Amino acid sequence: MRTLRRIIAAGLLTAVAAAAIGGPAIAAPPAPTRGSLVAENPLATYATPGEVDTLLADGRFDPATDRYGVTLHQLIYRTVDTRGKPTTASGLLVLPINGDRRLSTVSFAHGTSVYRGDAPSLGEDTFLTGPAITFGSAGFAAVAPDYLGLGAGTGPHPWMDVPSETSASLDLLRAARTFAARQGRTLDRDVYASGFSQGASAALGLARALQGGADPWFRPAAVAPISGAYAIRRAEIPAVFTPEVQPRLASIYMAYLLTSYDRLHDIYRDPADVFQKDYVGIGDLLDASHPGVEVLEGAPATVGDLLTERGRELLFHPTPRFAAALREADSVCEWRPGVPARLYFSPGDEQAVNANTTACRDSFATHGVQVPVVDVGVDTSYSGMVHEGSELLAVPRITRWFTELAGSR
Numbered sequence: 001m002r003t004l005r006r007i008i009a010a011g012l013l014t015a016v017a018a019a020a021i022g023g024p025a026i027a028a029p030p031a032p033t034r035g036s037l038v039a040e041n042p043l044a045t046y047a048t049p050g051e052v053d054t055l056l057a058d059g060r061f062d063p064a065t066d067r068y069g070v071t072l073h074q075l076i077y078r079t080v081d082t083r084g085k086p087t088t089a090s091g092l093l094v095l096p097i098n099g100d101r102r103l104s105t106v107s108f109a110h111g112t113s114v115y116r117g118d119a120p121s122l123g124e125d126t127f128l129t130g131p132a133i134t135f136g137s138a139g140f141a142a143v144a145p146d147y148l149g150l151g152a153g154t155g156p157h158p159w160m161d162v163p164s165e166t167s168a169s170l171d172l173l174r175a176a177r178t179f180a181a182r183q184g185r186t187l188d189r190d191v192y193a194s195g196f197s198q199g200a201s202a203a204l205g206l207a208r209a210l211q212g213g214a215d216p217w218f219r220p221a222a223v224a225p226i227s228g229a230y231a232i233r234r235a236e237i238p239a240v241f242t243p244e245v246q247p248r249l250a251s252i253y254m255a256y257l258l259t260s261y262d263r264l265h266d267i268y269r270d271p272a273d274v275f276q277k278d279y280v281g282i283g284d285l286l287d288a289s290h291p292g293v294e295v296l297e298g299a300p301a302t303v304g305d306l307l308t309e310r311g312r313e314l315l316f317h318p319t320p321r322f323a324a325a326l327r328e329a330d331s332v333c334e335w336r337p338g339v340p341a342r343l344y345f346s347p348g349d350e351q352a353v354n355a356n357t358t359a360c361r362d363s364f365a366t367h368g369v370q371v372p373v374v375d376v377g378v379d380t381s382y383s384g385m386v387h388e389g390s391e392l393l394a395v396p397r398i399t400r401w402f403t404e405l406a407g408s409r
Contacts, residue, residue, distance in 0.1 A: 035174025043072035043123040059126030062396040066137040069097040074121040077175035090152035091172040092120035092144040094136030106135040109199030116288040119151035120144035159260040165202035190221035196391040200228025204332035226344040227390040231359035239353040259283035267322040274311030333363035346390035
């Protein structure tokens with residue numbers, strides 16, 4: 001809204017200045033339309049269900065829900081940055097190869113990436129593309145936002161910034177609707193929202209925005225997040241100082257949180273105030289230009305090795321500005337869903353600890369909604385971690401649930 005006012009003001013000033021010198025008023029250029037499609041890049045075609053089965057099975061996803069072949073497309077579209085200024089972002093669109101001209105849509109938001117090359121629309125990692133391919137092969141149009149700063153985006157990624165995750169997800173839906181129309185297909189109003197880890201918060205943010213009327217066409221149909229960090233201040237931050245969270249990943253998550261929120265909200269004066277001297281420059285490592293293996297090797301073994309006493313104090317007793325930012329992140333369960341909702345998790349998650357899911361369930365209950373919590377079991381075959389396995393286990397179950405709901409509408 002601030003950006004819009006500046007544009008209008010600039011246009012008025014241009015007109016006034018031109019009139020003052022006796023010349024014609026020169027209209028300011030129109031603001032770019034959020035969600036408008038900038039470009040489409042075809043990524044891949046898996047022409048038959050058998051080809052999809054092979055791809056997903058190789059990525060350790062259950063292919064049992066596959067019914068159709070799919071096409072994969074990278075969409076580049078207009079959206080807004082964290083300050084509300086126009087920018088572009090990218091995302092993945094998966095379309096089923098079938099005769100359906102009208103499609104319900106699933107939006108699936110991916111988990112944490114530290115490297116912009118690790119994004120769904122680049123189509124190289126089945127762990128990132130597999131959920132959208134699973135939904136697409138079941139007959140949905142499936143979109144997977146890269147978020148700001150990842151994929152074809154520029155600049156650091158604003159990690160765990162729910163407003164920009166929401167706007168990027170919503171604007172990708174709009175771009176996908178445009179692209180589908182060019183293919184002679186229509187995206188139905190109903191959007192089924194899901195996401196994993198970081199994307200669990202993004203999915204809840206999108207569903208909340210759609211329920212609030214953020215778009216005149218799209219509306220929520222159901223929401224099913226997986227293994228999210230829904231209670232960063234109450235659950236996740238205390239857990240990273242215990243054996244419950246894998247120690248090196250705990251240090252990376254806290255470095256990512258502090259550096260990202262400092263860029264967004266200016267939460268500390270100097271990195272040396274919060275990071276030990278060997279890691280004062282860790283924000284440079286988390287600028288989205290370094291592959292994950294570099295970040296892993298460059299991060300300390302524990303949170304204790306990462307933080308100064310002031311840094312630890314900031315996490316447990318945040319400044320007002322930091323506290324406000326954490327409240328915003330933790331607000332994703334502070335509303336009353338008007339559509340079916342379920343929370344999926346694996347017990348013993350060593351990254352997004354289970355207390356997050358409990359806190360989210362309880363928050364929904366205080367708003368008068370009893371949201372079922374679904375234990376999907378444990379699978380450590382992908383990375384040796386329970387956390388990533390929860391995506392592999394939950395996505396097929398969510399696909400079946402969304403299919404049942406879509407069939408009953």
